Amino acid sequence: MPSTTTMTVDDLTFDVSVAGPADGTPVLLLHGFPQTFLCWDGVVAHLTEAGLRTIAPNQRGYSPGARPVGTAAYRSALLVKDVIGLVKGFGLESVHLVGHDWGAAVAWQTAVEYPEYVRSLTAVSVPHTAAFGWALREDADQRERSTYISLLRQEGKAEEVLLENDAQRLRAMFGSNSPDDRYVAHLSEPGALTAALEWYRAMTSEFGRLGPVKVPTTYVWSNGDSAIGRAAAERCGEFTSAEYSFVELDGISHWVPEEAPARLAAEIIARVRAA
DSSP: EEEEEEEEEEEEEEEEEEEEEESEEEEEEOOTTOOOOGGGGHHHHHHHHTTOOOEOOTTTTTSSSOOOGGGGGGHHHHHHHHHHHHHHHHHHHOOEEEETHHHHHHHHHHHOOOOGEEEEEEEEEEEHHHHHHHHHHHHHHHHHHHEEEEEEETTTTTHHHHHHHHHHHHHHHHHHHOOOOHHHHTTTTTTTHHHHHHHHHHHGGGGGOOOOBOHHHHHEEETTSSOOHHHHHGGGGGGGGGGGGEESSSSOOOOOHSSSHHHHHHHHHHHHOOO
């Protein structure tokens, strides 16, 4: 079973779920919006059974001790810096990096900018951000799927809409296999939802100008994902220059870690062993 510890990076203290043997090959797992490290529990059970050590932080804004105020504090460069700080904080030279949703976006950037710390990358749902940016410009289907982002970027309005009527719209974002009550309670803490939404508000056009990944990479996407369409998913491989595997899941929603934990864990293990 995972246990929770804390790790301080600069002046921020992150809550971190850790599991598996202390000497196991390290896998760092990054959650997305609007979840926490709890989303990885099903995956972690399989990874630790395979002898891997897992480290899953509640990222910037999601950990109460790492919740700075202001949009500028959530720029992507700082989110990546947190990842590297966690790697170093746990005394590791490098990790196998896994990310879902926004965690995938951060993982892509980390792998591009700090490949010396990333043995391999497994990105889930969100493709290389340059592929996503291309799809937003060129693919009408992706633009339609991404219309919700404009609401999330509206300060105050998004919080009001998501939390009204007992967080009805926030709950509606989760799949049936997601423990939404725990996530809703977490994001209902003072300042928590605003901090999570700052990730969207801090986005700039640089999000879509990321260079190619040069570490072994697996991208996992489901054709049942309502947020990410096929155009972006299939273009993802054009932005990798190392060994690359595209895994398409059939009928799973956006919430892959919770709906298909065994299958996702198998892909992570395969990537770790091949790297």
